[in-house]
Amino acid sequence: MNNKTQKTMACVLLGMLVIFFPVFLFAKISPLVNFQGYITDKSGMPVADGSYDIKFSIYDGDDETASELWNEIQNVSVKNGFYTVSLGSVTAFKDPNRDTDESDALGFSKPYFLGIKVRKYGESTWDIIGFDARYLPLSSVWSAFRAKSVSGRLIAIKDQNTIVSDAEDMLLVVGQTRITLSSALNAAGRMITIKKVDPKGTIVTIISVNGETIDGVNRDPNDGYDPLELTEKYQEINLISDGRNWISTAGGGMSSTGSSGNITDIEPGSINTIHLADHVISTSKLANKSVTSEKLFLEDHSIEHKKIDLTNAITNSEIAPNAAIPYTKLQLDASIDTKDLIDKAVTAKKLALAKGDLSYSMINLTGLIINSDISENANIDYSKLNLNNALTDGDIAENASISHTKLDLTGISAADLLGSATIPYDNMQIEGRIKNSDISTSAEISYNKLNLTNMIKTSDLEPGAVTYPKLDLNNGDIPYAKISLNQSVIDADIAENANINYSKLDLQNKISTGDLLNGAVTANKIARDAVRSETILDKNITTDDLADSSVTAGKLNVSQEGTSGQVLSTDGIGGLFWQSVSSSGTTSDTLSKLTVAGHSNLNTLAAQSANI
Template identity: 25%
Template sequence: MRSYIYSGALLVVLMLHTAWAQAPAVIGYQGVLTDGSGTAVADGTHTLSFGLYEMASGGIAVWTESQTVATVNGVFHANLGSASPLGIDFDRALWLGIGVDGGAELSPRLALTGSPYSLIARSVADGAVTGGKIADGAVSAADLADDAVTTSRVADGAITSAKIADGSIRAVDVAGGEMVTGVNGLQDGVTLAAGANVTITPSGNTLTIASAGGSGGGGLADGSVTSAKIADGGVGTVDLASAAVSAAKLADGSVTGAKIADGTIASDDLGDGAVTSVQIADGSITAADVAAGEVVKSVNGLQDAVTLVAGSNVMITPSGNSLSISANMGGGAGTGDIADNAIT
């Protein structure tokens, strides 16, 4: 029975594809087969059996497969997992055992090193991949889920003009106080054109709009502005020339008390008989307001309601608007004036 000696090395673990089932992970292995004297076996094919164990010797394989490989000067290459998928977890220590052409497993087993253990990446825990683990430029647009990049994920100053698609920024995206987003409802390139009697002078970032003289009417002919051209309520006090509003311009009843300044109505402003009792506030007429010969202003210096009382030998007799004041006959005492038993 021939004996074999092998030496070899695990090569590169093929990168895992996003879809595991479409691109199974394999471990590249290359070795050299020699006979018992150390001479490379003749060129040809050999059947190699591979097994992965959780211990350096003994135990039961957790994965096995067989492959037919070609040797050249004893050198062979095999992709472990190409015949039987590597459906195991590489989160533990594992050893590779090899048998040749149905013979016993060769010794010693080969301990797996770092590269095969990278297969554990297919079950990386959420959040385990940090920014430091990602190569610069490795993340493409296709790798990002919709709405995955939020404001908090973008570093200050990271978005340059080249990153912004033309025409993608709208007025609502602009913070207040940053730029002019509209002029009288217009957007884009707005041109201010100077009309009649107006000049527009730029100076740096300042535009000075000034009147160029003239009547300010912009070339309006006399009398061309009719009532229909004036907006309702458009004429203010400052637009009226002095004495421009005559009595004929005032509608009947349009001047109320609130429109009249205190103390401005003179006697000449009142029509004859215009002020009636209703217009006079109670108690507001003084003696000085009454013309001479019109009313009794006082009686012996008394005002308000004066009562005349008839004294001894006096009679007061009213008749219409007349009061008759008279004395008794003889001017002496009558019997009615002498008390009983008064004369002794």
């Protein structure tokens, strides 16, 4: 906004019949009217978001001679060019002068006209919103308003993907937005208007549902079909339901990503440049090879380079021999290779080199520099020379005075030395060279000259060389683990009072009969049931060994269980068994006899006719 005198802004207030609708809060004649508008700058772009003062005025005519009947100023928030206000909320229509005298109330019985001015909040100069006429006629809408009807259309502003609700008649759409139609079923006669109101560069897509069509074409991507598109600013479409599908009455043109179903209705040659909106045709909308050269109307140099995609398209044969392309047109950075240059093409004059530009590492002089190339006063440092294995005896002057430290005398034999030569020890390299035979038997090398740390081995010591007095040991110095006593400790080594704990002994399966004294194991040392028949020697237990009544029937190993009336018999080889006595006169001779030494208390009732 600026501070010049009043001027008409290149702004747009969307048609009153479609952008505002009355909300009736009846209190006699004191209603409010919801009003929605859209403001752009001269270039057609929405004004910057922010706070604006907007003055609404109602006139009795549409030119300069008209009288202002009512006005109010509201501070509104504008976003993306849109704003919404409730007219009558500041100045009541029943009291335009705000003097409590309602004799000048607006009756809306005759045509009225609306004027609008706007200014940035905090500024003082108003800009006039321009219409086709000076003021916007309100007669049709205000008639509906005066009649207290709700025939005004319900408006919604959409900047996000949405489904059209039953309470929305017109959608003003902003941005890259998808509009999904409600079902046309049972909505015969309903009209929906969808209008794209933001600048170019975004696309509004319209989608049908449930297999319903728009002008006979399914627009549901879920069924694999393309949606309808609005691509141009202020492009709109009216859709009317016939109870099953939607029929369009385009208002401002529409486009589709797919076939519209009526392209064949266009007469050949009927479309020319005046029918095409600027920038509406893109490559994706043209069939391959559909635009021929005769369809193009081009002046020289009228096509900008950025409009042409020549990537990998221009070949060498398409460039004229005399094209004379200037060097400035070439991008040769790091492009020219050695093979691109003819031998000896680059002369010394072509080189622009300052001192130090060309490093030595970049020059290959191997085998090329000869003696005459080196200046007499070159003063080449020794460090620059590689003389390894290169100097001969003839290269050394007679008075060279080479110091001894510079000499490596490795390999010089005794014959090479003068008889009276005295070579200091420090000048000799004898490490690893002196042998035992080189040392005199009377050398008497003092102990402090020797470094024997960790050097003396067991094999260096003669047997018995280290006596006990030579040992310096405290209790515990030699750990038990260091002592090898395997098979070495004898009975005599163990003290009489050694008191070796039983827990220190491993006697499992080690004590034999010979280790036990006769009578050492008494009866109370034997666990109950520990002694079994197989551990007792045959015929070793005598009557004296048995306590009275200690042998019961259960202690006898009988081959089967007995029953009442049976007698105990032996098989003659140590086995016992129970045998029944026949009641038919079995004689005693048929039964084995049990001889019991001494007295017996056998149950004679169980041994009837046993002939014991």
